[in-house]
Amino acid sequence: MSEVTSDVTTQRVLTDEMVAAIKAFFPRYPTRQAVTLPALHVVNERLRYVPLQAVVEIAELLELAPAQVQDTLTFYGMFKQDAPHGQTRAWVCRSMSCMLLGANELLDHICHKTGTRPGETTADGSTTIEFAECLGACEFAPCILANKTLHKCVTSHQADQLLNEWKTKPAP
Amino acid sequence: MPDFEPVLLANVGVPNSFTREVYESTGGYAALRKVLKEMSPNDVKELVKSSGLRGRGGAGFPTGLKWTFLPKDHPGPIYFCLNADESEPGTFNNRILMEDDPHQVIEGIILSCFATGASTCYFYLRYEYPLCYERVENALAECYAAGYLGKNILGTDYSLDMYVHRGAAAYICGEETGLIESLEGKRAWPRIKPPFPAVEGAFRKPTVVNNVETCACVAQICRRGAEWFKSIGVPPDPGNPRDPGSFGPKLYCLSGHVNKPGCYEAPLGITVNDLINNYGGGMRDGKRPKMAIPGGISMGLLTADEFDCPLDFAGPGKYGCLGLGTAAVVVMDESVSIVDYLYNSCQFFDHESCGQCTPCREGTAWSRNMLKRIKAGQGRFRDLDLLLEIGDTIGIIPGTTICGLADGAAWPLKNGIRKFRQELEDYIKRTNPTGYMETRPPPALVSLDVH
Ligand SMILES: Cc1cc2nc3c(=O)[nH]c(=O)nc-3n(C[C@H](O)[C@H](O)[C@H](O)COP(=O)(O)O)c2cc1C
Ligand code: SF4
Numbered sequence: 001m002s003e004v005t006s007d008v009t010t011q012r013v014l015t016d017e018m019v020a021a022i023k024a025f026f027p028r029y030p031t032r033q034a035v036t037l038p039a040l041h042v043v044n045e046r047l048r049y050v051p052l053q054a055v056v057e058i059a060e061l062l063e064l065a066p067a068q069v070q071d072t073l074t075f076y077g078m079f080k081q082d083a084p085h086g087q088t089r090a091w092v093c094r095s096m097s098c099m100l101l102g103a104n105e106l107l108d109h110i111c112h113k114t115g116t117r118p119g120e121t122t123a124d125g126s127t128t129i130e131f132a133e134c135l136g137a138c139e140f141a142p143c144i145l146a147n148k149t150l151h152k153c154v155t156s157h158q159a160d161q162l163l164n165e166w167k168t169k170p171a172p
Numbered sequence: 173m174p175d176f177e178p179v180l181l182a183n184v185g186v187p188n189s190f191t192r193e194v195y196e197s198t199g200g201y202a203a204l205r206k207v208l209k210e211m212s213p214n215d216v217k218e219l220v221k222s223s224g225l226r227g228r229g230g231a232g233f234p235t236g237l238k239w240t241f242l243p244k245d246h247p248g249p250i251y252f253c254l255n256a257d258e259s260e261p262g263t264f265n266n267r268i269l270m271e272d273d274p275h276q277v278i279e280g281i282i283l284s285c286f287a288t289g290a291s292t293c294y295f296y297l298r299y300e301y302p303l304c305y306e307r308v309e310n311a312l313a314e315c316y317a318a319g320y321l322g323k324n325i326l327g328t329d330y331s332l333d334m335y336v337h338r339g340a341a342a343y344i345c346g347e348e349t350g351l352i353e354s355l356e357g358k359r360a361w362p363r364i365k366p367p368f369p370a371v372e373g374a375f376r377k378p379t380v381v382n383n384v385e386t387c388a389c390v391a392q393i394c395r396r397g398a399e400w401f402k403s404i405g406v407p408p409d410p411g412n413p414r415d416p417g418s419f420g421p422k423l424y425c426l427s428g429h430v431n432k433p434g435c436y437e438a439p440l441g442i443t444v445n446d447l448i449n450n451y452g453g454g455m456r457d458g459k460r461p462k463m464a465i466p467g468g469i470s471m472g473l474l475t476a477d478e479f480d481c482p483l484d485f486a487g488p489g490k491y492g493c494l495g496l497g498t499a500a501v502v503v504m505d506e507s508v509s510i511v512d513y514l515y516n517s518c519q520f521f522d523h524e525s526c527g528q529c530t531p532c533r534e535g536t537a538w539s540r541n542m543l544k545r546i547k548a549g550q551g552r553f554r555d556l557d558l559l560l561e562i563g564d565t566i567g568i569i570p571g572t573t574i575c576g577l578a579d580g581a582a583w584p585l586k587n588g589i590r591k592f593r594q595e596l597e598d599y600i601k602r603t604n605p606t607g608y609m610e611t612r613p614p615p616a617l618v619s620l621d622v623h
């Protein structure tokens with residue numbers, strides 16, 4: 001396994017800061033493998049994706065085969081691997097309560113406006129549009145979670161404004 | 173508004189309700205001090221058992237009884253996992269507890285850990301709750317500072333560590349053994365049971381998994397006593413020796429076509445009508461109701477004629493639904509097409525099936541595809557029978573799958589088609605006038621929409 005990373009031409013992607021942040025999780029769990037999700041989040045929150053090289057380096061830290069980390073990673077809807085997502089990642093809920101109050105139309109509208117399909121990033125690279133299953137905010141249907149900000153009872157007009165804002169300033 | 177005084181939600185709306193200071197100013201952590209000083213873990217177990225508390229995460233299993241399944245005199249470690257993965261569509265009560273009163277939840281967890289002898293708690297929190305994450309992390313730091321967590325809590329020889337573990341957008345992490353696999357750093361593939369987690373759970377050690385609201389109830393039971401808890405709700409049905417009753421207050425989530433959607437606390441056993449009219453401000457725009465989901469989409473469907481259904485653990489089952497689930501009621505008015513309801517439900521379970529069991533993986537995908545075709549005007553009467561066949565054969569109840577996700581996928585099909593067959597047939601006939609009686613296999617589906 002270690003041969004993969006000992007290749008001097010490979011550019012490491014985990015910074016010292018990331019490695020320290022990952023190692024800080026070690027004492028919490030009886031196994032190293034349990035640090036997989038925390039480690040993926042550490043990388044994803046900083047790089048906005050988890051490239052294959054990061055998977056190899058995480059595996060090395062956790063004393064796992066890269067395939068084990070990759071296996072776990074691909075199960076979850078959270079981690080992109082080919083390119084970073086936009087500075088704003090907007091999750092548009094499409095589940096039942098939101099659907100009843102116009103979520104499908106809202107998502108269609110947003111995709112149409114931005115020329116994206118769910119999972120894709122706008123041409124200017126600022127915003128990634130995703131569909132979400134229930135965001136647990138059904139009393140505010142239809143809703144959008146943009147980074148850490150929940151937008152409640154969103155109309156298509158409000159969505160236009162948000163899309164405009166995100167072009168210049170990422171959602172908090 | 174009804175006169176029931178909220179207990180679990182008492183602090184919601186109070187400024188800074190999420191701080192230790194405010195929680196303690198309303199009596200918080202007094203129960204923890206008292207219990208640690210005066211009671212043994214076994215006493216707490218017995219207290220919770222005698223309260224009749226049943227798990228609020230969906231299955232309604234008696235909490236005290238679950239705790240007694242832990243092996244006796246186990247050398248440890250025993251793990252406690254808090255299930256804060258809340259992702260059942262329609263459900264948001266856990267979010268409100270964690271955002272507005274995280275200390276009530278944490279006090280309940282500490283008491284539950286003390287009762288079960290756990291020395292580590294993993295607080296499994298879905299990633300899509302960033303505000304909960306912030307509030308819970310702050311609350312945990314306050315607890316460590318106050319000596320409620322860490323080594324030798326309040327000077328006793330009981331020690332407990334609590335760590336937040338964040339999910340990564342997968343519904344199946346809410347299933348308790350899926351949660352455990354995910355915690356261990358793997359795909360959240362539910363395990364075959366037995367062994368149950370109480371015997372062999374996280375890291376192959378005895379493990380208790382409980383829901384956020386369950387723990388909040390434990391805090392209130394320790395504060396107010398089992399008798400108080402039993403004075404609320406519905407006693408066991410004398411005609412059914414296996415019914416443990418439905419005691420305590422419950423957080424009902426109300427959404428959909430009502431005037432005031434929201435999370436309301438009421439005694440277990442109020443009816444759907446009560447919830448809509450006395451709490452939810454009635455139907456939106458004065459429209460007529462058509463149907464409602466009784467407890468999260470996994471639980472199936474009630475018609476408007478069935479809104480006298482009591483929302484206790486036994487109620488929805490008597491109306492052909494799966495159960496009370498998370499007590500998340502989604503109300504739909506007469507403008508909603510049963511086809512859209514079914515499609516949305518099938519879409520969800522298709523997306524969230526973990527793919528281990530063939531009946532679930534294939535059944536959810538095919539039912540979604542069939543609904544998509546019906547929606548697009550290519551439906552056949554025969555499809556309704558095929559969909560029912562899927563509904564009647566997938567799940568742990570028919571015994572074909574590992575976990576209950578498939579039962580959750582089955583119930584909307586079973587209830588939706590049986591209770592609204594005429595409307596479905598009318599839709600199919602109207603949209604596919606030349607082909608509705610077709611029985612030969614339909615041509616392959618082309619992609620009919622964008623998402
Ligand atoms: C597919 C599926 C998803 C579930 N999701 C959740 C969930 O998000 N939160 C939860 O507390 N329980 C969930 N459960 C129920 C848990 O498996 C488990 O019964 C519960 O956490 C036990 O806690 P309780 O006894 O306190 O209710 C789910 C079950 C299934 C089958
Ligand atoms: S029933 Fe479905 S979700 Fe559950 S383990 Fe089987 S495939 Fe996975």
Ligand code: FES
Nearest residue numbers: 093098135137138
């Ligand atoms: S259905 Fe959209 S937040 Fe719950």
